[in-house]
Amino acid sequence: LNLKELSQHLGLSQTTVSRALNGFPEVGERTRRRVLAAAEQFHYRPKSVARKLATGRAGAIGIVLSSNRNLLLDPIFMDFLAGLAAASAQTDTDVLVSATHGDEAGTYQRLARARSVDAVVLSTPSIEDPRVGLLHRLGLPVVVHGRTTSAEPCAFLDIDNEGAFHRATEMLIELGHRRIGLVNGDTAYTFALHRQRGWRAALAGRGLPAADELDCRGPMTEEDGHRFARRLLTLPQPPTALLCSSIFLALGAMRAIRDLGLAIGRDVSIVAHDDGLSAIRPETLTPPLTTTFSSIRAAGGRIAEIAMAIADGADPASLREVWAVDIVARGSTMPVGGSRQ
Amino acid sequence: LNLKELSQHLGLSQTTVSRALNGFPEVGERTRRRVLAAAEQFHYRPKSVARKLATGRAGAIGIVLSSNRNLLLDPIFMDFLAGLAAASAQTDTDVLVSATHGDEAGTYQRLARARSVDAVVLSTPSIEDPRVGLLHRLGLPVVVHGRTTSAEPCAFLDIDNEGAFHRATEMLIELGHRRIGLVNGDTAYTFALHRQRGWRAALAGRGLPAADELDCRGPMTEEDGHRFARRLLTLPQPPTALLCSSIFLALGAMRAIRDLGLAIGRDVSIVAHDDGLSAIRPETLTPPLTTTFSSIRAAGGRIAEIAMAIADGADPASLREVWAVDIVARGSTMPVGGSRQ
């Protein structure tokens, strides 16, 4: 059923029916009700593609998965996407997922030239991410999940990674820890750099050195967490506490601690950043894991709203948010030397 | 730049330019080359939405994430999606992700009536999944990732879950294990039922009972794996081996084994199904985990191809595949009683 048939059935013009359906104020109350009832009865829905052509809006936001940016393929990303899609659905906006094998720029060009999306979301940006310049040149509005330095002002939503790791480090210092290892992502990425900064600043604030040997960064798999933690804990002067950038790194680190015959908490304290995944919940581990927490799913939801706003022409500079991060102390952190007292 | 402008620039009709661009055979070779060169030069790309309206195809396949079907939000799903998107890109097809909060049927109705997608992929189906009937009624072609019983014949791609768990169980029996616990997903889902069947059949084949107390099923988080394994291992007659339906369940089960002061492999053998996630690789754990393996990412890729085929009107009954599953023996499985000999 299309608009033409529906309006013929009602004995009205397409114009009036379209207006009634779209809630224009000038339509008579009686007419509007008739139209709405008929639409309901016939399960009428405007074909999205026709509406898009007429309005000139794609009605979609895009996100591209790049197989070289392995971070994006992280399980964590799924929760982000779910949040994104849920929020988009509220306003009848689609989420378009594209994958690339190498040529990310080419994919953005296709999206831009085919006008497939009204805005793009960029995940896990690097410090100076070339993608925002590219997108700007292509005329595609962008919202960054994270932060990046760019000539063009752009909208973003980030969490306070620096503050989170600053406070987590301070908490460990207060528990008496003096050597605190960092098990981080690649510092080419902004989030990892910010966390490193927070860790360093907190140590510096207490006059403690942030030794290079305690500063690990790389991919964020369970395996890497194991490898990094093992290296740290077999140092001549091993750390007594570990700060991990993801739950997977933490899982690997916990395994390394056990492999070395040490006890998590009593011998080595551990804190991890938790994105709120449903498949692995830090509070249910042995021992329960102390975390810095921020729901990546909620971030996805808000990002969708921002994307739709900038697609509608909102000023990107006015759409920038940094969310605070909670610290939740649990059994994996103890005073240095052991007992919890 | 649109088609009209491009053809004016070339001094040709839109018809000819369109045909040249779309590779129609009747266009003169010289003309075609001119058109292609100009398109390249001006970075011309047909607006996808206009083409869609004209051809009547949405040029997209849909997938809906339902928050109550927690399985879909599994990290595992991300790899599936990446495979799906990568394959779709090959043929200029979009992947549309929608999220629902409860009303999954409503979401499918919207997709169908707005003609937003040409086909839909259904994940983790239940035994008799009502969604395929619904989709059939809505006239939306479906491809199922997994298998389900339905009145309507539909396309699917599944892995041989029954065979995989059958062989894994036999392998354990050959190692001398007589009590083998199953740590499975909810058997309302086909994949879990099939795995249960494989386990049961293998036991029955050797004259061993498949005791109910050894048959656990439920959600598939790390926490559940821990809970199930703990319950099994504190039974009066505990199993000497565990068969887990996911890497997360296995992670939890391994934790439970350690918590009880037992050794993985020596005291309790463990096998898990591995979907090939990049964030957690079974071969790098301590000890390396024996698995039944099938790449969920590859499955996503093939599913996309199938979806596009049925969108083009291919016979669903001809598009059904069951993939074999590899078993990879590693350190987590040992002869009952311990030493590897």
Added chain:
DNA sequence: CTGAAAGCGCTTACAG
């Protein structure tokens, strides 16, 4: 408050 008509940017019979 309602309608006739143009337009969004393509594709595709149909005619030559």
Added chain:
DNA sequence: CTGAAAGCGCTTACAG
């Protein structure tokens, strides 16, 4: 081998 024109199904000035 090429082109004029209709059509896909909407929205939206413009006129009344």
